[in-house]
Amino acid sequence: MIDYFKGVYGINLLFRVHGSALYKGSIAGILAIIIYLLIELQWNSGNRVSDDLDHPYGVGVLVSSVSLLIIFRANFGYQRYWEGVGAIHHSMSKFMDATMHVAVFHLQSKEYDGIRPPSFFDCDDLNKLNLTRERRRQ
Numbered sequence: 001m002i003d004y005f006k007g008v009y010g011i012n013l014l015f016r017v018h019g020s021a022l023y024k025g026s027i028a029g030i031l032a033i034i035i036y037l038l039i040e041l042q043w044n045s046g047n048r049v050s051d052d053l054d055h056p057y058g059v060g061v062l063v064s065s066v067s068l069l070i071i072f073r074a075n076f077g078y079q080r081y082w083e084g085v086g087a088i089h090h091s092m093s094k095f096m097d098a099t100m101h102v103a104v105f106h107l108q109s110k111e112y113d114g115i116r117p118p119s120f121f122d123c124d125d126l127n128k129l130n131l132t133r134e135r136r137r138q
Contacts, residue, residue, distance in 0.1 A: 005012065017023050 007013070013020070014022055
């Protein structure tokens with residue numbers, strides 16, 4: 001388990017190495033920047049200005065690919081969330097089933113007569129008042 005300590009606006013968590021996604025992602029990001037700079041220097045070695053990103057089709061490809069990646073990642077996160085909610089609901093349902101079975105069968109023995117919760121059938125005064133539903137009264 002990762003221990004978190006409070007700091008000013010969580011700055012200490014950004015510079016943490018153990019369990020940090022920023023640390024792992026920054027290594028890949030810096031490597032990608034270095035590769036990009038090397039390719040850019042090689043491509044534009046003749047003092048030629050690159051106009052690749054000035055064209056709308058080039059920008060459209062980049063925007064659509066990044067937006068698809070973001071949408072799929074958000075969708076996977078949303079599915080994982082609802083899968084977790086469903087699993088918790090299922091486990092709570094099973095706990096409720098087990099609790100109901102214990103409640104139904106727990107106090108049926110004669111040993112528990114002294115501590116059994118009261119029932120309307122045990123009170124003769126209430127039974128004399130004929131406290132039933134209207135449709136059963138005739």
